Amino acid sequence: MKLDHIVHFTHTSPEASSKFWNEKGFHAISGGSHEDWGTQNALMYGPDYYIEWLTVEDEHIAQASEHPLIQQLQLDGRGFGTICLRSDNLDQLAQQIEGRGFQTVGPMDANRLTETGETVRWRLLFVDQPISSALPLPFFIEWEEPDEARFAGLKQKGAITELNEGLRLEALVFSVEDPEQKEAQWSRLLGGSLDLENCRLLFEDGKGKERLSEVHFESAGQEIVFEQGNYLAPRFV
16 A cells, blocks of 8 residues: 555645745645635645645635544644545445444545646545544545556646655654554554555654654655654755
């Protein structure tokens, strides 16, 4: 299974988020609006995943949303939220996950209106769990387009450049109260392994709110702190 994207909650507009990263030599873009959720995002792609900086665009819509991710955004405010893993068959995955002892929510349809007026569509699957300070389990996505066509389109539009294709991940580090318990829970959910095809999932001792704490890129040469999130990233400038 592959990491599809990292969700990082911000109080920063997509334009300001992308400007921050572009000034450090990366290539980030404004993504667009989730009109049904009252949110908007900025995006930075790697070769087979992306980072989403998600913020509220319409507070009234966001507060009324029953969507698990938007409810978590309302709780957390800013900082790393959760991660999303990619599947090509969410209906089958839901059966597998429930067979491992978890309850699921979905699959549910979702979409985003881009700045160019294009509607991007996908489906989401969540594990049924309370929204709290405990580490949220990953959620899952199935895109309308096959990966090959989707990434080819992103390259054609300039969202993925040669620089983006070199941004490979090494590991995602989660800060939790009981690393062994969380490793066992996540391993059971994911069918036995915490080594994804495009990064590793690591758990370390921590106090307080349990969340993703660090994103480690390959060839890291600097630490970048943005909206309460730590990135060990390559140095371009």
